[in-house]
Amino acid sequence: MTLTLDDARQLDREDPLYKFRNEFYVRDDVIYLDGNSLGLLSKRAEQSLLDMLESWKNFGIDGWTTGEHPWFYLSESLGNQMAELVGAKPDEVVVSGSTTVNLHQLAATFYEPRDSKTKILADELNFPSDIYALQSQIKLKGYDPAEHLIRVRSRDGHTLHEEDIIAQMTDDVALIVLPSVLYRSGQILDMKRLTAEAHKRNIMIGFDLCHSIGAIPHSLDEWDVDFAFWCNYKHLNAGPGSVAALYVNEKHFGQTPGLAGWFSSHKEKQFDMEHTLTPAENAGAFQIGTPHILSAAPLIGSLELFKEAGIENIRKKSLKLTQFMMDVIDQELMEYNFTYGNPMEDHQRGGHIYLEHDEAARICKALKDANVVPDFRAPKGIRLAPVALYNTFEDVYRTVQILKDIMKHETYKKYENKRGVVA
Numbered sequence: 576m577t578l579t580l581d582d583a584r585q586l587d588r589e590d591p592l593y594k595f596r597n598e599f600y601v602r603d604d605v606i607y608l609d610g611n612s613l614g615l616l617s618k619r620a621e622q623s624l625l626d627m628l629e630s631w632k633n634f635g636i637d638g639w640t641t642g643e644h645p646w647f648y649l650s651e652s653l654g655n656q657m658a659e660l661v662g663a664k665p666d667e668v669v670v671s672g673s674t675t676v677n678l679h680q681l682a683a684t685f686y687e688p689r690d691s692k693t694k695i696l697a698d699e700l701n702f703p704s705d706i707y708a709l710q711s712q713i714k715l716k717g718y719d720p721a722e723h724l725i726r727v728r729s730r731d732g733h734t735l736h737e738e739d740i741i742a743q744m745t746d747d748v749a750l751i752v753l754p755s756v757l758y759r760s761g762q763i764l765d766m767k768r769l770t771a772e773a774h775k776r777n778i779m780i781g782f783d784l785c786h787s788i789g790a791i792p793h794s795l796d797e798w799d800v801d802f803a804f805w806c807n808y809k810h811l812n813a814g815p816g817s818v819a820a821l822y823v824n825e826k827h828f829g830q831t832p833g834l835a836g837w838f839s840s841h842k843e844k845q846f847d848m849e850h851t852l853t854p855a856e857n858a859g860a861f862q863i864g865t866p867h868i869l870s871a872a873p874l875i876g877s878l879e880l881f882k883e884a885g886i887e888n889i890r891k892k893s894l895k896l897t898q899f900m901m902d903v904i905d906q907e908l909m910e911y912n913f914t915y916g917n918p919m920e921d922h923q924r925g926g927h928i929y930l931e932h933d934e935a936a937r938i939c940k941a942l943k944d945a946n947v948v949p950d951f952r953a954p955k956g957i958r959l960a961p962v963a964l965y966n967t968f969e970d971v972y973r974t975v976q977i978l979k980d981i982m983k984h985e986t987y988k989k990y991e992n993k994r995g996v997v998a
């Protein structure tokens with residue numbers, strides 16, 4: 576059976592989340608498939624940012640304690656609202672810092688090398704910033720990263736095998752940091768299993784949720800994960816450089832933050848201005864300094880949409896979109912030497928499709944000129960993220976047709992096969 580544009584439109588008509596597309600600034604002439612790098616602006620996020628400016632305008636310094644969203648409590652209250660997206664209790668999550676800063680904070684706190692237990696286990700496919708942060712934390716504790724950072728190898732260059740990770744959970748490992756979803760292939764790691772295996776061996780484990788937050792449900796408490804951290808500008812659509820978030824399992828409450836600052840304080844004590852820190856008794860302790868209120872504000876509106884849509888429904892639609900994309904690709908593109916780098920199975924497939932092609936860099940340029948926004952990852956990866964809240968099945972169908980056109984007429988040959996500065 577051949578899939579057609581009508582089939583795509585039928586799927587859109589049956590889609591219970593279709594109405595959320597209207598909540599976003601979606602350009603009619605562009606198919607945006609890069610929501611896993613930077614999510615689009617929603618009208619609610621815009622409004623909550625404007626409201627925050629208004630509170631600054633009206634209240635000045637008193638905005639810290641008055642108005643609809645008093646700034647002094649914003650990081651905690653946003654954390655409370657996000658908790659259900661990660662399967663946590665409200666006070667186990669706080670909105671703060673950036674992904675990389677939060678990893679620094681959590682590693683500074685929970686990486687406690689001693690005796691022969693001194694190593695950090697990560698993987699060779701992780702995002703460079705995470706690796707740099709771990710390398711610097713190892714150096715700060717007086718060890719050599721070349722020896723103390725172990726990176727699990729990938730067998731195929733795209734995915735990891737949980738049993739390979741488990742095999743490296745040896746007695747000398749003090750801490751494990753892994754992604755929930757790999758940023759290139761979109762593979763979902765089995766966090767429940769990895770956490771159980773780490774704990775059997777007395778190893779702390781934390782996850783980077785950048786590519787899973789807002790795309791797939793999590794049960795961090797149920798899995799007994801020690802900590803997690805993520806950005807809010809990808810699937811959560813909180814804007815470029817928006818404030819990130821972190822999770823700390825309540826069993827670690829009371830632990831002194833590795834990187835302390837006055838916002839690590841118990842809130843009642845903070846303005847006592849003592850030189851001895853009394854840390855907050857929840858995830859709030861892992862904040863450092865004054866929160867970036869204007870960069871957190873869009874999240875207020877954005878989270879409302881996630882609450883209304885429901886993360887289970889978002890995941891359901893996301894799986895349908897990526898499956899439909901693969902079905903149309905299989906139908907239309909097989910003669911053009913594309914290969915899949917993403918897992919095929921639902922339980923392992925995150926929110927995007929990852930295609931590889933030797934000409935990927937210039938195919939992406941041709942797509943952009945044809946008003947489709949993909950995401951190039953050097954040396955030869957094309958990430959395509961149909962996002963449940965604002966993309967349609969018609970977007971997916973049209974994208975594959977446009978890609979086929981580019982391949983058939985070789986229009987990509989007009990471009991240089993080289994990445995741009997930001998790719």
Ligand SMILES: *Cc1c(COP(=O)(O)O)cnc(C)c1O
Pocket residue numbers: 673674675676702704705754758783785786806
């Ligand atoms: C996007 C992303 C980051 C980005 O970190 P920032 O501190 O926000 O720049 C880090 N790790 C992973 C896995 C990512 O996908």
